[in-house]
Amino acid sequence: MPRPVRRSGLTMPINNPRFVDRSWTRDCDYLNFDLEDSVPQSQKDYARSQVRHAIVQGQKGAAEINIRINCAYPDADVPAAVWPGVKQINFPKAETGAQIRHLDALITELERVRGIRSGTVRIGATVETTLGVANSYEIASASPRIDAFGGGTGYDMSMDMGIEMFVGFDQFVYNRGEGELIALALGLEREGGVYMSDTTGNVGNAELSIKRAEASRKAGLRTGGGLHPNVVAPQNLGLTPTVNEVEDAHRVLSFFAELDQRGETEGDMDGRIVDKYEAARAEELIEWASLCAHRDAEKSAAREQTVAELDEQN
Amino acid sequence: MRGSVRRSWLIVPAHDNDRLAEAASSSADVVVLDLQDTVHDSRKHEARDNIRDAISDMRDAGSEVFVRVDIELIYADLVASVWRGLTGIVLPGVTNVEQVMDADSILTDLESQRGVVKPPPVGDVREADDPRGPEQALEIHLSLDTGRGNWDAQQLIKASNRVKSISLGRADLVMDLRGEPSGDLHQMEYLMQRLIVIANALNVEPVGAWWRATSRGLVAGYDDTLQAAIDGRMAGFRGGLCMRARQVKPLNTGYTPSADEVSHAEEVITREPTYSPMSGIASDLIAWSEECQNRNRSKSIVTAQRNQ
CATH class of the missing domain: 1.10.287 (Helix Hairpins)
Structure with missing residues (x-):
């Protein structure tokens, strides 16, 4: 399977048609329709009934469809969430491998019954508690459906640790390090971003989003996501390699090929060292840029088609 | 823990005679003769052929000698390396316990066949071929440069009594951890601290320096290397790896x-x-x-x- 492009994604309450019906216009790589924290208890049944409608809405913009379920009652949520078109079930506040194995079994059965290719629905396990941090490796390795992993941060993590958020320094150094190391150990995509000081907690801060996304891209990270439409464009842009970076990567590869032909392992290119590691980075960057371009074209074509269909209807 | 004084570990491509000569006059506490990354596949034979003489030359120059082997070519590399004067080997890219046990077993065979033991400290008058004790077994230095290797560091260290030191090697390059706006390498502070804690917990030496993104670590200039060594010593490292002879002096200085x-x-x-x-x-x-x-x-x- 090609590496998924998940630079931007909005989490939104699935019971709110104002958000869901406009979701396809947001240019998100993925949409995370929520059955969990943003849905009040009294609306949970209604929310579950809205999954198939949300899939249709999200697909109008070619976004990858994710459904976030409640960790406390997967048996009620998963049958409502796994339908053709859903690419990932997000499991928040993951704390044990057993939870993930149970979720995997539920999905496996639904794939069979609903005619979805076996093993194609992924699991996104999110660590948001200290117990989850302690059991991170067990969680991340509990199912082959997990293809990305990161350390526990965010509102719920803060609440569990009993600390304030947005204090101006990284309170989650250990969690992030542990999560990313586990991802590297298991060969998973690393989730999370480069820490940047934020004392406001403004989820719609486009300026901070672009800075963070660019820093994350340069540090080698590839995924994003958020809560406010303002951060989608900055994340798409910031996590996509620039034209100059792609050109430079091609030069690195040519230079390294010449070195290799001469039986050398490293050389100086304009004052910087090029070796097999720089060549591997260049190769990854070129491949990533191409995947991003392909994703952008897919989304753009889908939105154009949807607009044309709507015009026709009107 | 306290072992030998190994402030500077200079990695030298074993096929490159100029670099070998440079290493012999570098005053490095340890010279690591490289058969891995810095040697092109087409020159591996040449590099292996140089090892035996190079061990002797570096010992004569007052350095302890390790050989960095290619984990995929380990047998041939060790056969070329286990000669009188060798202190140990550097194992990069380790991802499982079997690889460490395999290296241990090949070393045991070669020590026995060739009558090789770890030499005494440089300058010590004790004859190297004294009856063999556990302290005279050739050492293994684990270069934990992969995600899997770091995660399983404790099991890997425990896999052989020969493991006496560990480092992150070129983890930033192998694991593709690049620079952040702060000037630090992404996740390296966490990984360095984790390595130091594990090394001390298991009584092996943590080797490394507090490199920053701006210096490209193992080939950094004098000032960056000196700072990385000073910071590294403050953080708990006992000596650092480098790939340029010019870095030996700042490493020796910073770690003293x-x-x-x-x-x-x-x-x-x-x-x-x-x-x-x-x-x-x-x-x-x-x-x-x-x-x-x-x-x-x-x-x-x-x-x-x-x-x-």
């Missing part, structure tokens, strides 16, 4: 306590009661400083003998 630090430590000892942690830290620093001076002296003695 300065005269000011020593005199401050002496003041602390006179001022503080002996049971105070500050007194203990100060006394460790003075002892380390003396060991560094002894190491410098033994290097001078050996090189003077060579030049006679």
